Amino acid sequence: xNSIRLSVFLLGISFLLFCCDSGSELETLKNSLExxxxxxxxxxxxxxxxxxxxxxxxxxxxxxxxALVTSFTAEKKPFKHYFQVQGVVASKKNVLLTPETGGMxxxxxxxxxxxxxxxxxxxxxxTTIINSTIEELEQQLELAKYYYEKQQSLNDQGVGTDLSxxxxxxxxxxxxKNKNTLLEQKNKFSLYAPFTGFIDKLFVTVGQSTSPAxxxxxxxxxxxxxxxxxxxxxxxxKINRGQFVxxxxxxxxxxxxxxxxxxxxxxxxxxxRTLSIEVxxxxxxxIIPNLMAVLNICDYQTDSSIVVPSxxxxxxxxxxxxxxxxxxxVVKEKKVTIGKQxxxxxxxxxxxxxxxxxxDKGKKSVVNGQKVNLLTN
Numbered sequence: 339x340n341s342i343r344l345s346v347f348l349l350g351i352s353f354l355l356f357c358c359d360s361g362s363e364l365e366t367l368k369n370s371l372e373x374x375x376x377x378x379x380x381x382x383x384x385x386x387x388x389x390x391x392x393x394x395x396x397x398x399x400x401x402x403x404x405a406l407v408t409s410f411t412a413e414k415k416p417f418k419h420y421f422q423v424q425g426v427v428a429s430k431k432n433v434l435l436t437p438e439t440g441g442m443x444x445x446x447x448x449x450x451x452x453x454x455x456x457x458x459x460x461x462x463x464x465t466t467i468i469n470s471t472i473e474e475l476e477q478q479l480e481l482a483k484y485y486y487e488k489q490q491s492l493n494d495q496g497v498g499t500d501l502s503x504x505x506x507x508x509x510x511x512x513x514x515k516n517k518n519t520l521l522e523q524k525n526k527f528s529l530y531a532p533f534t535g536f537i538d539k540l541f542v543t544v545g546q547s548t549s550p551a552x553x554x555x556x557x558x559x560x561x562x563x564x565x566x567x568x569x570x571x572x573x574x575x576k577i578n579r580g581q582f583v584x585x586x587x588x589x590x591x592x593x594x595x596x597x598x599x600x601x602x603x604x605x606x607x608x609x610x611r612t613l614s615i616e617v618x619x620x621x622x623x624x625i626i627p628n629l630m631a632v633l634n635i636c637d638y639q640t641d642s643s644i645v646v647p648s649x650x651x652x653x654x655x656x657x658x659x660x661x662x663x664x665x666x667x668v669v670k671e672k673k674v675t676i677g678k679q680x681x682x683x684x685x686x687x688x689x690x691x692x693x694x695x696x697x698d699k700g701k702k703s704v705v706n707g708q709k710v711n712l713l714t715n
Contacts, residue, residue: 404711407700409664410650412690414642419678419685420584420634421576425567427587427619427629431533431559437463438526440549443542448555450540454531461542461554463527472520479513486510535559561621564600565631568612576637577602583617584634590624599635638678644686650696651676651684661690662697664710669697671706 441463448460486506492498538556542548565585569577583597601616617633619625646661651674654660660671674689690696695712697704704710 404709405700405704406713407664407704407710408698408713409695410646410698412644412646412686412692412694412696414692415645417640417643417645417678417680417683417685418636419638419680420636421573423567423569423633423635425565425585425617425631425633427625427627427631428564428566429558429560429627430562430564431535431557432627433532433557434553435460435529435532435555435557436550436553437461437529437548438550439463439523440547441465441527442547443544443554446540446542446544448537448540450537452537453535454537454557455534456531458531459528460531460537461529463529463548465524465527468520468524468527472517472524475513475517475520479510479517482506482510482513529554531557533557533559534561558627560623560626563619563621563625563627565617565619565633566614567617567631567633568607568610568614569635571606571611571613573635573637574606574613577615577635582636584636585617585619586632586634587625587629588632589629594619640685643677644690644692645683646686646690646696647698648679648682648684650698650701652701662701662704662706663690664695664697664712667709667711669704669706669708669710 443461444464445462446460447462448454448458454460486503486509489498489503489506493500493503535557536559538558540555541553548554577599579599579602581599583599585594585597586592587594597617597619599615600618601614603614606613615633650661652660652662654671658673659676660673663670663672672689675687677685677687679685697710699713700710
């Protein structure tokens with residue numbers, strides 16, 4: 339009867355806790371609730387002990403109440419601990435293509451989203467002026483060649499002078515060199531793809547005048563992808579080049595394991611006190627630059643350790659971490675030393691050995707020394 343009254347009172351306290359808006363009152367009610375929970379546990383233990391005495395004295399009482407519980411078998415297995423940082427996907431080849439010379443755009447041979455190969459022609463620019471200059475130079479070159487060949491013929495006949503022949507040769511070679519220079523410059527009035535990739539964006543249209551400072555297209559390669567992140571200097575002692583990383587891509591609901599840190603910056607940003615890292619990732623159609631990523635960086639691992647679900651670990655009235663195990667059909671409370679915690683799993687350093695059965699469901703309703711029946715999970 340006392341247990342029922344305490345349970346009703348506990349429910350009333352829980353309702354007040356839910357409705358309370360004041361911070362101080364909320365903390366007070368939380369403390370009251372914790373005290374009552376401890377009192378209920380003590381009363382349950384006392385009631386169980388009295389029930390055991392009655393059963394031993396009353397031979398007519400043949401029914402023994404066993405609590406029903408489930409268990410988790412402790413065993414050693416590998417354990418890894420990670421810490422998380424936010425990052426972003428980037429490409430090693432993501433560039434704005436600009437012309438070497440300015441001028442009016444005469445043609446654009448690509449469109450947004452198109453894949454181009456290295457060396458493909460992307461756009462051409464007006465060459466009217468340089469074509470006119472080349473035509474004029476070709477006329478001068480033709481005349482210089484005729485004069486040079488004439489001087490060579492006269493010199494072979496012993497009529498001309500060496501000075502005239504040298505002057506004709508120098509003039510002809512100069513004009514020939516100027517023509518080749520102009521032809522090289524004319525080639526710069528065409529824009530070519532420097533690598534294989536996708537035309538992400540066009541910035542200009544045909545007929546528009548542009549200069550070397552103005553971008554024509556953005557070219558992106560999806561074959562050289564990586565995730566970049568800035569990490570607080572507090573983690574400097576926990577990360578190294580070659581360290582294992584798991585990357586989550588929330589937008590794609592995808593997780594990539596077995597990756598490694600390839601680059602670790604050699605200086606700390608003096609403004610935000612972070613250092614940058616890079617982790618190469620496999621190329622896929624949906625993995626594109628600026629996609630948000632979450633990096634799980636492994637800072638601790640062991641090949642063999644007792645690891646249990648974090649929910650199995652309780653805290654007693656003295657603030658100690660404990661678990662409840664089944665030993666000979668009876669509940670036994672054991673103090674444990676916890677290590678690292680990750681992904682709802684906790685490493686136990688001491689207190690539990692492999693093979694022991696830790697109570698899972700029903701752990702809060704049983705007390706030390708109580709007999710229990712084990713249900714199959």
